[in-house]
Amino acid sequence: MTRLIPTLAGFTLAAGLGLSAAAQDDPVKAAFVYVGSIGDFGWTYEHNESRLAVEEHFGDAVETSYVENVPEGADAERVMTQMALAGADIIFTTSFGYMDATNNVAAKFPDVKFEHATGYRRDHPNVSTYSARFYEGRAVIGHIAGHMTESNIVGYIASYPIPEVIRGINSAYLHAKAVNPDVDFRVVWVFTWFDPAVEAEAAQALIDQGADVIMQHTDSTAPMTVMAEAGVIGFGQASDMAAFAPAPRVASIIDNWAPYYIDRVQAVIDGTWESTDTWDGIAPGMVELGEMTDAIPADVRASAQAIAESIAAGDYHPFTGPIARQDGTLWLDVGEVADDGTMLGMDFYVEGLSGEIPN
Amino acid sequence: MGIDPVTLAFWLIVAATPILLAGLGELVVERAGVLNLGVEGMMITGAVCGFIAAVHSGSPVLGFLAAALAGAALALLFGVLTQxxxxxxxxxxxxxxxxxxGLSALLGIGYSGISPPPVPRLDLPGLSDLPVLGRILFSHDAMxxxxxxAVAAIAWALRATRWGLILRAVGENPGAAHALGYKVVRIRLLAILFGGALAGLGGAYLSLVRVPQWTEGMTAGAGWIALAMVVFSGWKPWRLLLGAWLFGGVTAAQLRFQAQGIPVPAELLSMSPYVITILVLVLISSGRGMAGAPAALGRPFHATG
Known part of the structure; x- marks a missing residue:
């Protein structure tokens, strides 16, 4: 039943777009499909901020539209089809779960450009993929978490068991463990990107189990509210979540899609758009680190900053060997760094993490 | 560190209350023969209105009142349209x-990242000091x-009062109720208003107690779960309470199992609230014959004679 709602919303909005579709020399139309609501102050919020940056940058030359709360699955396909029919020139589909839908619809509309966030399938020449190297940011906050935890229990609210999320857990754990060999990560899978009540409950469960630092890979700020009440700390995810600074939010990983979106829309205008695969990190600014607050000791802030800088400079890769897999087999030899292919398909925990990754 | 059953039981009740309130309202509406699928919309409107009222007045009580009114106002719209x-x-x-x-997203602009005034826990003298039970049952907030x-009152009213009998008659056979001189439309409208008010309260419980904050779309399907729960409870208030607490309990428990690192596959744990709740409710209903839906559920009534 829930699925009906966004679909109806999608139809209404797309129908509205259809009415405004007109002559050939129209402005370039960029459409965005969002998995959550633009008011989540996390993942979708940042995509929408970047959409607004596109409008700001191009003014009247570009028209943008979006549909929010689109479930991953058949509904997403309908929403994308409506957008394409309504004359969109480029469609950004901003969730991993839109992968099949994006490629299916792209096959039917070869003249429309599709940009799929965090996926890896580019079945057609009009599909590009893009993502951010969030694991670089996770390395920095993992370092902070390792230093800050006194109970040595770090809670981790995970959404779905996909490579992006697993990468983040591994990266954070490795860097926490590097500074605190006794650290233990407790991962709770909530199987949703956005459900404030469940996210809050997961945070509460972790706190009840003794976690005093919590990381989240879900989209709402609900865990922050629980952390504030319990006096534990955490990190802004996807968005700065500055309303919760200086604590519980002591630092944050911010996704900044604006430069990429502006680039890609410009390419459509110039007629130079090509299918590409982009995976940018801290260096080009797709992953930003929010201000570290005074709740973190100065020396930890400095060492965290140093890690961020060496990643940005290309001197350090968060996955540098020796690293073993959870089962004890060697993954990366001394000094070896992970290749993108393995990272993109990462389906294993590194040594030291407990628990199993769900299927 | 093991899972503390007392803490777990305490949180399961908190987790279940929004669904219970919304479900209870819908149960009354459906017993009057009306199917209102707008529970999610009334809940989220209650959540935002309750939040706004509580933030500005500093009083959670006013917040809950505003939420009930907002839910009822939305329900009135539905009532006018359908009745x-x-x-x-x-x-x-x-x-x-x-x-x-949509309305809640609009009203809620500017209210993200604010904390509402805390809802005080209502300690009951004597009872709250009882070991174990005191913490689980008697140290909650008033809601x-x-x-x-409300479960007890509605169960009793439906079963043993004249009002309950009339409401059920309207839901089972509005034609007969009308012939006996009862105002079917008016009774249904009152039931719809009551359902809206309870849905609003359920929403406000989310934004004022359960999370507590305002986030757009924060009900995230709770209204649909409440709707399903009404059906699986066989339209019986006590079974609805059982279902809601079971659902809240298994949700709270599965997250805690995961947090503790118990080696049970997370995907199984994650689906368990739905599976177990449905299973239990269907089983307890199957033995003595499922009560079945009110006969006139979802059918419009127009007294043309």
Missing amino acids: ILLANQVASGLALTLFGL VYLSVA
Whole structure:
């Protein structure tokens, strides 16, 4: 039943777009499909901020539209089809779960450009993929978490068991463990990107189990509210979540899609758009680190900053060997760094993490 | 560190209360023969209105009052459409959910990242000091007691009072009720208003106690779960309480199992609230014959004679 709602919303909005579709020399139309609501102050919020940056940058030359709360699955396909029919020139589909839908619809509309966030399938020449190297940011906050935890229990609210999320857990754990060999990560899978009540409950469960630092890979700020009440700390995810600074939010990983979106829309205008695969990190600014607050000791802030800088400079890769897999087999030899292919398909925990990754 | 059953039991009641309140309201509406699929929309409108009122007044009580009023106001819209203008109930209910989601997003602009005034826990003298039970049952906020009291009151009213009999008659056979001189439309409208108010309260419980903050779309399907729960409870208030607490309990428990690192596959744990709740409710209903839906559920009534 829930699925009906966004679909109806999608139809209404797309129908509205259809009415405004007109002559050939129209402005370039960029459409965005969002998995959550633009008011989540996390993942979708940042995509929408970047959409607004596109409008700001191009003014009247570009028209943008979006549909929010689109479930991953058949509904997403309908929403994308409506957008394409309504004359969109480029469609950004901003969730991993839109992968099949994006490629299916792209096959039917070869003249429309599709940009799929965090996926890896580019079945057609009009599909590009893009993502951010969030694991670089996770390395920095993992370092902070390792230093800050006194109970040595770090809670981790995970959404779905996909490579992006697993990468983040591994990266954070490795860097926490590097500074605190006794650290233990407790991962709770909530199987949703956005459900404030469940996210809050997961945070509460972790706190009840003794976690005093919590990381989240879900989209709402609900865990922050629980952390504030319990006096534990955490990190802004996807968005700065500055309303919760200086604590519980002591630092944050911010996704900044604006430069990429502006680039890609410009390419459509110039007629130079090509299918590409982009995976940018801290260096080009797709992953930003929010201000570290005074709740973190100065020396930890400095060492965290140093890690961020060496990643940005290309001197350090968060996955540098020796690293073993959870089962004890060697993954990366001394000094070896992970290749993108393995990272993109990462389906294993590194040594030291407990628990199993769900299927 | 093991899972503390007392803490778990305490949180399961908190987790269940929004669904229980909304479900209870819908149960009364459906017993009157009306299917209102707008629960999610009324909940989220209650959540935002309750939050706004509580933040500005500093009083959670006023917040809950505002939430009940907002839920009822939205329900009135549905009532006018379906009872007076005889619009289709399913379509009107769905539209109400869409409307509620949009309206709440609009009203809630600027209220993200604010903390509402805390809802005090109501300690009951003597009872709250009892070992174990005191913590689980008797150290909650007033809304939890109110929701349980409402279950008892509604169960009793439906079973043993004249009012309950009339409401059920309207839901089973509106034609006969009309012939006996009862105002079917008026009774149904009152039931719809009551359902809206309880849905609003359920939403406000999310934004004022359960999370507590305002986030757009924060009900995230709770209204639909409440709707399903009404059906699986066989339209019986006590079974609804059982279902809601079971659902809340298994949700709270599975997250804690994961947090503790118990080696049970997370995907199994994650689906367990739905599976176990449905299974238990179906099993307890199957033995003594499922009560079945009110006979006139979802059918419009127009007294043309």
